[in-house]
Structure formats: structure tokens, C-alpha cells
Amino acid sequence: MFRFAPSSTRLYRFMPATERISHIHNMVSPQKAHSTIAFIGGGNMAEAIIGGLVSSGHPSSSISFSDLAQERRDYMKTKYPSIKSSADNLDVVADAEVVILAVKPQVLHNVINGIAPALQARKPLVISIVAGIAAASINRWIGGGESAIVRCMPNTPALVGEGAAGLYATAAVNEAQMGLAEKIVNAISKQTVWVDTESQIDAVTAISGSGPAYFFLIMEAMENAGVEAGLSKEDAKALTIQTCLGAAKIAQNSDEELATLRRKVTSPKGTTEAAINAMEDGKIRNVMASAVQAAQQRSRELAEIFGEQ
Numbered sequence: 001m002f003r004f005a006p007s008s009t010r011l012y013r014f015m016p017a018t019e020r021i022s023h024i025h026n027m028v029s030p031q032k033a034h035s036t037i038a039f040i041g042g043g044n045m046a047e048a049i050i051g052g053l054v055s056s057g058h059p060s061s062s063i064s065f066s067d068l069a070q071e072r073r074d075y076m077k078t079k080y081p082s083i084k085s086s087a088d089n090l091d092v093v094a095d096a097e098v099v100i101l102a103v104k105p106q107v108l109h110n111v112i113n114g115i116a117p118a119l120q121a122r123k124p125l126v127i128s129i130v131a132g133i134a135a136a137s138i139n140r141w142i143g144g145g146e147s148a149i150v151r152c153m154p155n156t157p158a159l160v161g162e163g164a165a166g167l168y169a170t171a172a173v174n175e176a177q178m179g180l181a182e183k184i185v186n187a188i189s190k191q192t193v194w195v196d197t198e199s200q201i202d203a204v205t206a207i208s209g210s211g212p213a214y215f216f217l218i219m220e221a222m223e224n225a226g227v228e229a230g231l232s233k234e235d236a237k238a239l240t241i242q243t244c245l246g247a248a249k250i251a252q253n254s255d256e257e258l259a260t261l262r263r264k265v266t267s268p269k270g271t272t273e274a275a276i277n278a279m280e281d282g283k284i285r286n287v288m289a290s291a292v293q294a295a296q297q298r299s300r301e302l303a304e305i306f307g308e309q
């Protein structure tokens with residue numbers, strides 16, 4: 001049932017970014033500048049996406065979210081007073097053109113059961129940011145034919161406008177909906193990639209979805225090593241963070257391979273070479289490969305455990 005996106009949407013995928021922006025502008029809601037967007041689950045990621053949308057000029061009066069926790073609704077209301085919020089998922093789906101599923105994988109089936117009749121009746125674009133769960137499961141739980149579903153894997157740097165995200169569209173998603181999904185995700189993401197096969201979303205999850213945690217772990221280890229080498233914790237942390245940021249900026253602004261950039265820091269028989277040799281001896285590449293494979297595998301397991309009910 002789920003194929004690659006139709007050829008027109010595939011063409012769209014391969015357009016250069018500048019062309020796509022004007023294409024999106026021309027095809028998204030020609031009479032209406034902003035779509036009504038409902039979030040199911042008002043947690044960390046929903047907050048990041050809402051923040052990005054509001055900063056990019058999307059009126060908060062066109063955004064709504066549901067969350068069972070009163071505390072969470074109160075917090076979001078304080079931050080975005082014009083946003084509609086409810087404890088009832090059906091309330092926010094009622095007038096939505098886009099429904100963003102932003103709950104944990106474990107509760108997604110129940111959540112969709114509760115809103116399925118409304119989704120069938122209104123046929124909004126459904127964007128799921130939930131890790132693992134396949135579009136086919138979401139479609140089956142909604143029922144009533146083929147729903148337009150985009151799977152999106154964002155990451156927490158979205159909170160500071162530095163997100164990276166992967167997107168996959170099912171065959172029922174039309175070109176305008178693809179443009180709309182991309183426009184929403186671009187509000188929080190500086191790198192948005194469309195993937196052709198849904199299984200690639202597991203790989204995106206393992207690289208950029210979970211990736212921020214890998215860098216936090218590396219930074220944590222570097223900070224601790226800096227303290228052992230004689231620096232204060234404060235200095236070690238500050239130097240580590242700025243080094244990470246600086247390296248990322250060089251990589252972003254350069255056309256060179258990452259290996260070339262590494263070599264440029266590594267003077268023959270110098271300090272970096274000694275450090276890199278120690279890392280290679282510690283099989284750092286194998287460690288990273290195992291980490292990414294484990295995340296990818298867990299994403300597939302989440303689909304099996306929580307997607308087959």
C-alpha cells in the first residue's frame with residue numbers, strides 16, 4: 001500500500017532549495033497564508049516546533065495543542081497565550097488542516113483510536129514525529145482508506161533554531177502537502193532532507209534524531225578529561241563547548257571532507273596525532289558504528305512492539 005511518493009512529488013524532492021521555496025509559496029494555501037495546525041502532545045518536541053513556527057511568523061491563533069497534563073498546558077499557555085489548548089485531543093483536531101502527532105510511541109495507538117473518526121472525516125495532513133512507528137500502522141489505526149501521512153524525525157537543537165530533520169511522505173501525500181510539511185519543519189530545521197524509503201527514517205533517527213545525545217556524551221567525556229588534565233570544571237566545559245561549536249562551523253562552511261578537516265588540525269608527530277592514535281586504538285569508529293546500529297535497530301523494534309497492536 002505504501003509506495004514511494006508519486007513522480008510529481010519525487011520531482012519536487014530533487015528541486016534546488018531556492019526553487020522549492022518559491023514552489024512552496026505558490027502552492028501552499030493560495031487563498032490563506034497560514035494553515036491551522038494541531039499538535040497532539042504538548043511536550044518538548046511540540047514546544048520546539050511551536051516556538052519555531054511562531055518565530056517564523058505563523059500566527060499562534062492558528063496553532064493548537066492537546067496534552068493531558070494541566071501543568072503542561074498552563075506552562076505552554078504562559079509562553080504562547082494565544083494558542084488554543086485542551087485536555088481533549090478531539091477538540092484540537094476538529095478544525096485542523098495539519099495534525100502533528102507528538103506523543104511517545106507507547107501511547108500513539110490509543111491516541112489515534114480516540115481521534116480516528118475526526119481524522120477520517122476531515123482528512124488533514126498527518127505529520128508524525130513519533131520514533132519508530134510506521135506510516136502503515138498509523139494509516140491502519142486511522143482507518144477509512146489511505147491517509148496523507150508524513151513521517152518526520154526532528155531533533156532537539158530545534159529548540160534553538162538549529163534543528164536537522166528527515167521527512168518521508170506516503171503515496172497519499174500530494175505535492176502541496178509535501179510543501180506544507182517542509183515549510184513547517186523548516187521553521188525549526190536548518191537541514192531538512194526527504195528520504196525515498198521509509199526505512200531510511202530509522203537511519204535518520206539514529207544519526208540526527210538521537211545524535212545530539214552522542215555529542216553531549218562526547219562533550220561530557222571531554223569535560224571530565226579536561227578536569228583530570230588539570231583544568232577547572234568550568235573552564236573545561238567552556239572550552240569543550242566552544243571547540244565543538246567551532247569545529248561544527250568549520251565543517252559547515254567548508255567544501256572539504258571531514259577527514260581532510262581533521263588532518264588539517266593534525267600536525268605530523270604533534271599532539272593531535274597522539275590523541276587521534278589513542279582514539280583509533282580505542283576503536284572509536286567501531287563504537288560510533290555500533291551506537292548508530294543500536295539506535296536504528298531500536299527504532300525498528302519500536303515499530304514491532306508498539307506498531308503491530
Ligand SMILES: NC(=O)C1=CN([C@@H]2O[C@H](COP(=O)(O)OP(=O)(O)OC[C@H]3O[C@@H](n4cnc5c(N)ncnc54)[C@H](OP(=O)(O)O)[C@@H]3O)[C@@H](O)[C@H]2O)C=CC1
Nearest residue numbers: 041042043044045067068069102103104105129130131154
Ligand atoms: N526528544 C527528542 O529528542 C525527540 C523525540 N521525538 C519523538 O517525539 C515524540 C515526543 O517526544 P517528546 O516531545 O520528547 O516527549 P514528551 O514526553 O516531552 O511529550 C509528549 C507529551 O504528550 C503527552 N501525552 C501523553 N499521553 C497523551 C495523550 N493521550 N494525549 C495527549 N497528550 C499526551 C505527555 O504527557 P505526560 O508526560 O504527562 O505523559 C507529554 O507532555 C516521541 O514519540 C519521540 O519519539 C522525535 C525526535 C527527537
Ligand SMILES: O=C(O)[C@@H]1CCC=N1
Nearest residue numbers: 131155205209210211
Ligand atoms: O530517544 C528517542 O527514542 C527519541 C527519538 C530520537 C530522539 N529521541
